[in-house]
Amino acid sequence: MHISSRGRYGTRAMLALAMHYDKGLLSAQQIASRQNISQRYLDNLLKVLKNARLVNSERGRRGGYILSLPPTEINLHDVLSALEDGLDIVHCTKNGRVCGRSGSCCTQEIWCRIRHTVESILWQTSLADLVARQTELDNKIERYVRTSRSADCDSDNGVGPGPGSSI
């Protein structure tokens, strides 16, 4: 059980777009370099996000991407369910299959409870929330730029992905 790097990269891309929202278009190249994502790979993600109508794009020179709605109006559930094709945490409805055990098996209830809990966190978190938090973090880093930094939780390989890497 994990959150795919596809989802994580896509979320970071959306964060970059959210932080740039009032400054207009942002090119895929800029997103990729800001977030350390292979641009080729990012292309695919942006395409998916565009099909899900979460971003708009303009082609040609000076083109780029922009959120289709203000950051307050897009939440992480929107983003992840677009990228992860349904976010089916329980992984049983994928082909419309329903268990004969439905309603008679208590383990199911737990999976559903987990699903609902995760989904509610995602629903409740908007891109604007992320922007606010990121701004806060950036300021903090600027203030304490010379002190050692550590995090209480693990994360992506920030260097990557780059060619050949697989997180």
Next chain:
Amino acid sequence: MHISSRGRYGTRAMLALAMHYDKGLLSAQQIASRQNISQRYLDNLLKVLKNARLVNSERGRRGGYILSLPPTEINLHDVLSALEDGLDIVHCTKNGRVCGRSGSCCTQEIWCRIRHTVESILWQTSLADLVARQTELDNKIERYVRTSRSADCDSDNGVGPGPGSSI
């Protein structure tokens, strides 16, 4: 993002063992037939659960498996982290890799929050809780055996897996 069938099958196996706890050993065959799991596959899971010291086994005729602790003393986090090799929901620490972005990226905080929330549900749910709930469900079904049943959430294919099936 989903809960693997490995985790779900293993949990169901543990539930079966928990329901049988005071009656002694339960053979893999019996677990498989009670929970509709391919016995060969179940073998592997039970081996993992045994290595994690969650179950004890006795070989030979009349052998079988039994929980190593009472159902109140085993929670779902124990079970799933044994089966899913660490339960690393964020999927970044797998090879000890830590992101250069740690502490400077707000999306991380969300993944961590989700992780902690899920883990706390799992910690808080013991096998004894599942047994109690399952008993309740069984009684309910017995009472309303003629009425149609429906569930509010989806689940496994109860027929399977069986040979050739892949959920």
Next chain:
DNA sequence: GACAAATACTATCTGTTAACTAGGATTTTA
């Protein structure tokens, strides 16, 4: 002691998916 029933062990297979890559076509601006 033979047999049956059970776990234990090691290995293999197969299909799917995640993650990433490639090469170009098209559009627009400078």
Next chain:
DNA sequence: TAAAATCCTAGTTAACAGATAGTATTTGTC
């Protein structure tokens, strides 16, 4: 017209989930 961007359709590779196979070993019962 050239550069910079998106758009499109694939292809590749490695890992993994899920399942299977065969056999060795242990133990109870007749």
